[in-house]
Amino acid sequence: MVQKEIARRGRPRSYDPQVALTKALDAFWEAGYAATSLDDLSRATGMNRPSLYAAFGDKGAIYRKALEHYWADTRSAIAIALDERRPLREALQDFYDRAIEIYRSGNGRGCFMVGTALTEALRNPKLRADLHGSLHGLIRVVTSRIALAQSRGEIDAKADAAELAIIAVAVLDFLAIQARVGTERKALKATADAALNTICGPRPQQKRRKAQARS
Amino acid sequence: MVQKEIARRGRPRSYDPQVALTKALDAFWEAGYAATSLDDLSRATGMNRPSLYAAFGDKGAIYRKALEHYWADTRSAIAIALDERRPLREALQDFYDRAIEIYRSGNGRGCFMVGTALTEALRNPKLRADLHGSLHGLIRVVTSRIALAQSRGEIDAKADAAELAIIAVAVLDFLAIQARVGTERKALKATADAALNTICGPRPQQKRRKAQARS
DNA sequence: TGTTATTTGTACCGTATCGCATAAAATTGC
């Protein structure tokens, strides 16, 4: 995975493009697309504006690359969490646990797509279509994962897998919303539990308290 | 409800503050807070900037007033939809139908709070706390409405009302997200049906198709 | 008719913004 070290000709870069992109992502994630200036990005990455421009393009291009970076990470995390070798309940539990940790990072910044891209979507048809496709794809993945669990007899075979998947993804996005309005971890766990109990049925062995209506 | 016509002293206003505020709301709703300039607001309302400032204050104050206006409308719509005199399923159906119409308005702009306020929440503690409070309040209202239906024997009394309310509100916000990424009405209806069937149980009499995984 | 009160419209100020032009710096190849 390490890039071969080819002796490059001119002055060497003083930044790592990958970490710089991550810093740019953080800046956008915090303030949103429109409220993040090139100076903010310059400060966040440690690069000056011309370097930023040479490396990633204009502000829109930086944002698109940051979004692609985020989405690639997200996809791989989802694939790991929903691993078919584990029971559905365990998979979904991991799915939500990972989401909660990400969404609570950075003072509870939530999901990058829900928190920043969604706002821009209305005036950016390409972005809008990409978000639509991502969401649709996620629902399809979760649907087939739930259908698999049904075929294994883990959950009620008469249930509608597509409907349960919609619930599952809706709760995922709801965690993002709750996190960004400052909801603490305990309440986020309760939200995830609501999804787990609804989709997989109430947990059998362990004791269950009634969920508090804290948000 | 008509204001008494008191003879005001100077030059009369050439705008109606209520409709101007609604136009400002529309502008923010479309582009988000940061991307909406005072010139945009001036264009949208037909007022020039000094009039705008005199009427509502600076940009932040205009936004706060627009948000309060939106939330007041939303609260009353929710109260009507969840009317205790109807069965829960009918109430929730109306709840989601109203949401879908609002969220699909303006080329699918979604929910004002999810689509614009959420982005700003991270850097605006007061706004964040308000959003948190609103969300929490909504969950509490829905929880007690579901508990009422349980006490009437409409749905399973052993279910956890608070958990079902979380699902209900999560799906509401999911409708907002789906609408803003361009999801068409049919798929939004399918999302709402997923919530209805999950919370109230599958509809008994009418024919049911399996939900497509369209988003 | 003149005074007072209120709103409108134009124009302006200081600052921030985006993108780029240009020069200085740092490295490799010869």
Place this chain on the structure above:
DNA sequence: GCAATTTTATGCGATACGGTACAAATAACA
């Protein structure tokens, strides 16, 4: 060491931004 190459750093230029000062406009009041 010298030319070629690539990146960094400073700074510029045109525009956009939020907010306000000021005068013209329009009404009630006396």
